Amino acid sequence: MADVARLAGVSQTTVSFVVNNIEAGLPESTKRRVLEACAKLNYSPNEAARRLASKISRAIGLAIYDIMALANYRQSAGVVLASVYQAAEARGQRLQIYTTHERKENGTDVGTYFAVPVRSREVDGIVIWDQYVAEERVTAAFEEGLPIVLLDRRIGEVPAVVPDYELGFSSLADSLLDRGYERFCLALRRGSCYRDVHAKEAFISRVTSKGLPANCIDIVELDIEAEVGPTLDSEIADRMLSTNPQALVCTYDTIALAAMAAFRKRGMRIPQDIAVVGCAGVPAAADPEYDLTTLHIRYDLMADHAVDMVLRMVKGERVSGSCVAVAPELIVRSSA
Amino acid sequence: MADVARLAGVSQTTVSFVVNNIEAGLPESTKRRVLEACAKLNYSPNEAARRLASKISRAIGLAIYDIMALANYRQSAGVVLASVYQAAEARGQRLQIYTTHERKENGTDVGTYFAVPVRSREVDGIVIWDQYVAEERVTAAFEEGLPIVLLDRRIGEVPAVVPDYELGFSSLADSLLDRGYERFCLALRRGSCYRDVHAKEAFISRVTSKGLPANCIDIVELDIEAEVGPTLDSEIADRMLSTNPQALVCTYDTIALAAMAAFRKRGMRIPQDIAVVGCAGVPAAADPEYDLTTLHIRYDLMADHAVDMVLRMVKGERVSGSCVAVAPELIVRSSA
DNA sequence: GTGAAAGCGCTAACAC
DNA sequence: GTGTTAGCGCTTTCAC
Numbered sequence: 001m002a003d004v005a006r007l008a009g010v011s012q013t014t015v016s017f018v019v020n021n022i023e024a025g026l027p028e029s030t031k032r033r034v035l036e037a038c039a040k041l042n043y044s045p046n047e048a049a050r051r052l053a054s055k056i057s058r059a060i061g062l063a064i065y066d067i068m069a070l071a072n073y074r075q076s077a078g079v080v081l082a083s084v085y086q087a088a089e090a091r092g093q094r095l096q097i098y099t100t101h102e103r104k105e106n107g108t109d110v111g112t113y114f115a116v117p118v119r120s121r122e123v124d125g126i127v128i129w130d131q132y133v134a135e136e137r138v139t140a141a142f143e144e145g146l147p148i149v150l151l152d153r154r155i156g157e158v159p160a161v162v163p164d165y166e167l168g169f170s171s172l173a174d175s176l177l178d179r180g181y182e183r184f185c186l187a188l189r190r191g192s193c194y195r196d197v198h199a200k201e202a203f204i205s206r207v208t209s210k211g212l213p214a215n216c217i218d219i220v221e222l223d224i225e226a227e228v229g230p231t232l233d234s235e236i237a238d239r240m241l242s243t244n245p246q247a248l249v250c251t252y253d254t255i256a257l258a259a260m261a262a263f264r265k266r267g268m269r270i271p272q273d274i275a276v277v278g279c280a281g282v283p284a285a286a287d288p289e290y291d292l293t294t295l296h297i298r299y300d301l302m303a304d305h306a307v308d309m310v311l312r313m314v315k316g317e318r319v320s321g322s323c324v325a326v327a328p329e330l331i332v333r334s335s336a
Numbered sequence: 337m338a339d340v341a342r343l344a345g346v347s348q349t350t351v352s353f354v355v356n357n358i359e360a361g362l363p364e365s366t367k368r369r370v371l372e373a374c375a376k377l378n379y380s381p382n383e384a385a386r387r388l389a390s391k392i393s394r395a396i397g398l399a400i401y402d403i404m405a406l407a408n409y410r411q412s413a414g415v416v417l418a419s420v421y422q423a424a425e426a427r428g429q430r431l432q433i434y435t436t437h438e439r440k441e442n443g444t445d446v447g448t449y450f451a452v453p454v455r456s457r458e459v460d461g462i463v464i465w466d467q468y469v470a471e472e473r474v475t476a477a478f479e480e481g482l483p484i485v486l487l488d489r490r491i492g493e494v495p496a497v498v499p500d501y502e503l504g505f506s507s508l509a510d511s512l513l514d515r516g517y518e519r520f521c522l523a524l525r526r527g528s529c530y531r532d533v534h535a536k537e538a539f540i541s542r543v544t545s546k547g548l549p550a551n552c553i554d555i556v557e558l559d560i561e562a563e564v565g566p567t568l569d570s571e572i573a574d575r576m577l578s579t580n581p582q583a584l585v586c587t588y589d590t591i592a593l594a595a596m597a598a599f600r601k602r603g604m605r606i607p608q609d610i611a612v613v614g615c616a617g618v619p620a621a622a623d624p625e626y627d628l629t630t631l632h633i634r635y636d637l638m639a640d641h642a643v644d645m646v647l648r649m650v651k652g653e654r655v656s657g658s659c660v661a662v663a664p665e666l667i668v669r670s671s672a
Numbered sequence: 673g674t675g676a677a678a679g680c681g682c683t684a685a686c687a688c
Numbered sequence: 689g690t691g692t693t694a695g696c697g698c699t700t701t702c703a704c
Contacts, residue, residue: 051384073409
């Protein structure tokens, strides 16, 4: 930088102003001279130094549970990462990736505990997309004052961006009812996952409010750790078909895709013998072999909100308790 | 840090030694006192400061052409990113993502030109996975002395890690010949892409060396910009089938998957009517609806090599001209 | 409009 | 074994 200043015949301060595009009323001629000197010397400001001096890093982190989920096309990891990257880049932020999955090595946790990089100012803040990380960890980090935002999950007062499942599953119910479906199987995860709880509630209340009996919806709770793989146990498929439903509504695309494959193996046609609907909008849902009707979670819009919130927290704004709900989009394809 | 030193009753130097795990023969008791003080004060060393002082960032970059490819399950982007992440983490490096795709905004290139972050020491080095970035850019960065390694591509003397296509397509030919296939269609991209050139050469020479006539291989060159989408033009399918081949060998999984769908739409059975083989090992290939036999590119092993090479370059080792070729693995599934 | 100078919070060479 | 000290390369306040 000193070299640039010397070559341009100005002080370091001036170079700094020009490089950082700071409005100090510098005449165009000075700016040009500095820029030319930069180009001639192939100068790029040292990022560590500017971070140290300015106390911000212009980088944010994305904490995801398991990086290998990126290679799983039945999960949304790739979509989430790409969306957050684009949101970050659009706001001039670098993106750094962290894994929250805990790993132990001779006793001590070597996993990248997501609070560390933001505490050490490696990133200014972090977006957390992880269904499994313990609530206390997140709460503790938030109470420490670290800029963190949850994606697709809600924990206490921690700022969050979630899909509007009420709206989504209500309109899904409307759409199915409009098209004459009257007997449903609702497949969801056992437990009290955010999505399953809200989806179930919304779907049932909309269907019954339209005058159909509550028993027209058969609930199947699946004991799946994470998202199911490419196949579904035969007895689960039996269970789904036991009340002879006209449509299978799943809270996850992965379940829907696995069910489609299981049904087809039995010679059933989709949607003639049974319609299938999923939720997420994973890449595989759009595959012509599946062509799954799904409630598409708008991770692109969610990422924009999440990054904005992080940046606002970095600036010191109070965002405690704020939660943005983004409407999912019903994508009707040939499976229902 | 000064607070920690005060609380532990030592100097900053000692704290630095302990925090960075430097062997200075410190007694256990001192280490413990320092660690306790760190814990009590919830201290994480400022990353910008240590990067500035130590002149290394302990972070590497991954430059990929198009981040949205991550959401495309017929491309390997997710696998590549996950593999490089794991390789980086295993070596104690942070991973930062960059997009090389050029974007213009009111005249000037706002894309993250991959040389900048390493020149500004934001990362120590960078792995480039991009089939499209101009050779001059890469060469220029390399000659500037920046630690860069190419993945899946070769440009002059720039260090690279590539799949061993000769080995892979030779063994693929062996496998098909062993199983009685004698008439092939080889589908590849027009032009002189690294993979296509090497695959074609290796496949043909192995097949003819086994005594079959050269005309038993019908070559179809596809004009596809990037990787093809989920469908294939009807006339292309016609062309592939025109010499009545027993097996279609594709240099990309995406082509193979699209061909399978096109063939099935015509009522053909796979592999009875025509066998199909791909190359890459994209997530969709393993889908039960496709179950594609493929030459699996070992991005996991390649990433290990690539990160190692970058780190060696960072340390100042001369690696000019070095290129690691990693053997692909033939995964035989039901499509061939 | 431009410059001088004081840090930012560490690391590492050198003393002791 | 532990401490002192001189930077690392910028940003930013305050003078001029």
